[in-house]
Amino acid sequence: MNRPKVVVLSEVSVDGRLAVSRDRLLLYGDERWNAIATPGQVNVFELLRSIHKPEATLEGSGSFVRDVEEPQPWLGQETGHSSESLYSDFLPEAVLHRPGHRGWFTAVDGRGRIRWLYKEYLDEAWKGWWPLVWVSHSTPAEYVAYLRREEIPYLVAGQERVDLGAALEKMKSALGVTCVLSTAGGRLNGALVRAGLVDEVNIQFLPAIIGGFDTPSLFDAPNLKADELPTRLNLISAQVETGGRVWLRYEVVREAVSG
Numbered sequence: 001m002n003r004p005k006v007v008v009l010s011e012v013s014v015d016g017r018l019a020v021s022r023d024r025l026l027l028y029g030d031e032r033w034n035a036i037a038t039p040g041q042v043n044v045f046e047l048l049r050s051i052h053k054p055e056a057t058l059e060g061s062g063s064f065v066r067d068v069e070e071p072q073p074w075l076g077q078e079t080g081h082s083s084e085s086l087y088s089d090f091l092p093e094a095v096l097h098r099p100g101h102r103g104w105f106t107a108v109d110g111r112g113r114i115r116w117l118y119k120e121y122l123d124e125a126w127k128g129w130w131p132l133v134w135v136s137h138s139t140p141a142e143y144v145a146y147l148r149r150e151e152i153p154y155l156v157a158g159q160e161r162v163d164l165g166a167a168l169e170k171m172k173s174a175l176g177v178t179c180v181l182s183t184a185g186g187r188l189n190g191a192l193v194r195a196g197l198v199d200e201v202n203i204q205f206l207p208a209i210i211g212g213f214d215t216p217s218l219f220d221a222p223n224l225k226a227d228e229l230p231t232r233l234n235l236i237s238a239q240v241e242t243g244g245r246v247w248l249r250y251e252v253v254r255e256a257v258s259g
């Protein structure tokens with residue numbers, strides 16, 4: 001498969017929880033999470049950016065919209081496009097060749113749940129990064145038309161759901177992306193791992209325990225099938241910080257294909 005390298009970064013409690021509960025999203029701030037996620041000496045996100053130079057980050061729709069939440073209504077209903085043109089990749093020249101383009105803020109949104117209130121980031125660290133959405137052939141047509149109207153590029157991959165491997169291949173072939181840094185939640189990262197699409201795993205442990213049966217957790221993937229093996233990792237480095245944060249960096253072991 002000719003795809004970009006995929007590097008995962010997650011910040012979790014010692015028991016692997018990615019948030020304090022499923023009904024609060026970190027994106028909109030959460031005091032209980034902030035109380036344990038005090039900054040460390042090393043900004044791992046920036047360090048990984050300088051090591052790998054990712055041209056894209058990756059999030060799932062679960063980082064933007066809660067499961068129980070009805071997304072805001074469509075911003076307009078009319079599509080004005082044939083289904084053939086709607087469900088083909090949308091990479092407008094004006095966006096691809098914007099002056100100062102630096103990267104893609106990519107989101108998987110097969111059900112069309114995210115509403116893009118901001119396209120240009122004013123924050124210096126994100127200037128020149130533009131949203132890019134992965135959709136499937138089952139994504140509601142009104143949503144795909146909305147992305148077109150808003151000039152938000154999208155890639156179409158998969159029939160029922162976004163085909164993560166195919167979308168990654170398009171990132172490389174259509175956009176020249178060589179590395180994707182995934183800061184997604186557990187379900188998207190879990191799906192990427194199960195599909196054999198992750199090359200490096202970074203986990204920042206915070207000195208706290210959260211627990212919970214439904215709390216978002218690291219690599220929330222379906223149970224291993226009887227003939228599936230755990231994904232093995234090789235330690236690259238382990239760094240302990242004052243204050244009790246621990247950063248573990250691993251590469252994913254590529255199992256030799258037998259036969």
Ligand SMILES: NC(=O)c1ccc[n+]([C@@H]2O[C@H](COP(=O)([O-])OP(=O)(O)OC[C@H]3O[C@@H](n4cnc5c(N)ncnc54)[C@H](OP(=O)(O)O)[C@@H]3O)[C@@H](O)[C@H]2O)c1
Pocket residue numbers: 009010011012017018019021022024025026027059060061062063108109110111161162163164183184185186187188189191216217220
């Ligand atoms: N601490 C951290 O580092 C960190 C980072 C990010 C997020 N979070 C927190 O984690 C929570 C969100 O995590 P989450 O696990 O609920 O959401 P998520 O990781 O965003 O996963 C859901 C997304 O992944 C897609 N997906 C899942 N499995 C798939 C598969 N097999 N094929 C294709 N697409 C697939 C879903 O698509 P469909 O729409 O098709 O289902 C959906 O877009 C939030 O509370 C957020 O605040 C924490």
